[in-house]
Amino acid sequence: MKNRQHQHRPASLRVGKSRRRSLYLLLLVLVASGLWWLLIHNSSSEDALPNPLLSWLMKIHGGAAMLTTFLAGTFLYTHIVNAWQQGRNRIAGAFTAGGMALIALSGYGLYYFDGEGLRGMAEWLHWIVGFSLPALLWWHIARGRKQRRETRKIVNFPHP
Numbered sequence: 521m522k523n524r525q526h527q528h529r530p531a532s533l534r535v536g537k538s539r540r541r542s543l544y545l546l547l548l549v550l551v552a553s554g555l556w557w558l559l560i561h562n563s564s565s566e567d568a569l570p571n572p573l574l575s576w577l578m579k580i581h582g583g584a585a586m587l588t589t590f591l592a593g594t595f596l597y598t599h600i601v602n603a604w605q606q607g608r609n610r611i612a613g614a615f616t617a618g619g620m621a622l623i624a625l626s627g628y629g630l631y632y633f634d635g636e637g638l639r640g641m642a643e644w645l646h647w648i649v650g651f652s653l654p655a656l657l658w659w660h661i662a663r664g665r666k667q668r669r670e671t672r673k674i675v676n677f678p679h680p
């Protein structure tokens with residue numbers, strides 16, 4: 521079994537340019553609409569009429585959120601399972617996958633949780649994970665690419 525694995529190229533885990541760029545664009549839309557929403561929401565007084573921009577921002581945010589979970593799903597087999605089986609970039613990958621799961625879970629909370637406790641927790645979790653996500657993804661990608669370059673070097677120039 522071991523020998524057979526050595527004869528084959530490892531299953532690909534590369535992410536195509538268009539999928540990678542779509543992910544960046546969606547994240548940008550999510551962070552920008554979330555941040556803008558927070559700024560308006562926190563600067564308007566309690567008894568003021570709701571700013572119509574708020575609901576537009578959430579319409580955009582919600583749409584981008586659905587597309588993002590859909591896109592993240594396409595990473596599962598071609599990327600996550602293959603990388604995990606090859607033992608590559610597991611720690612940063614697990615954090616990234618965990619971050620994606622937490623942002624979706626807390627997004628669910630924003631829709632359906634009521635009351636101070638649970639609702640407040642979902643909000644904080646959503647903001648903290650949401651604003652950390654771009655940095656987390658950047659760390660994950662930088663680490664993964666660095667590892668790939670190092671593996672290539674070892675394969676091309678084996679030490680005696």
Ligand code: HEM
Nearest residue numbers: 535592600603604608609610613614616617661664665668
């Ligand atoms: C346990 C989970 C994961 C593992 C083990 C993992 C592993 C890796 C590895 C090994 C690389 C470097 C690939 C290369 O050789 O270029 C990489 C890059 C990348 N990962 Fe992950 N990953 C995981 C989760 C995720 C998730 C959840 C996302 C986003 C939805 C993601 C998005 C990316 C992207 C966009 C790249 C850059 C690929 C490129 O250079 O073109 N990964 N990951």
Ligand code: HEM
Nearest residue numbers: 550551554555558578585588589623624627630643650651
């Ligand atoms: C896949 C990723 C994401 C999902 C599934 C998601 C989901 C949601 C959902 C369902 C809502 C409630 C919408 C509404 O009340 O109409 C929401 C609100 C919000 N999201 Fe996201 N979101 C994601 C990413 C992000 C990111 C990256 C940020 C970055 C800051 C963010 C910040 C916010 C903020 C500030 C709100 C308003 C929160 C509130 O009502 O207190 N979200 N999100």
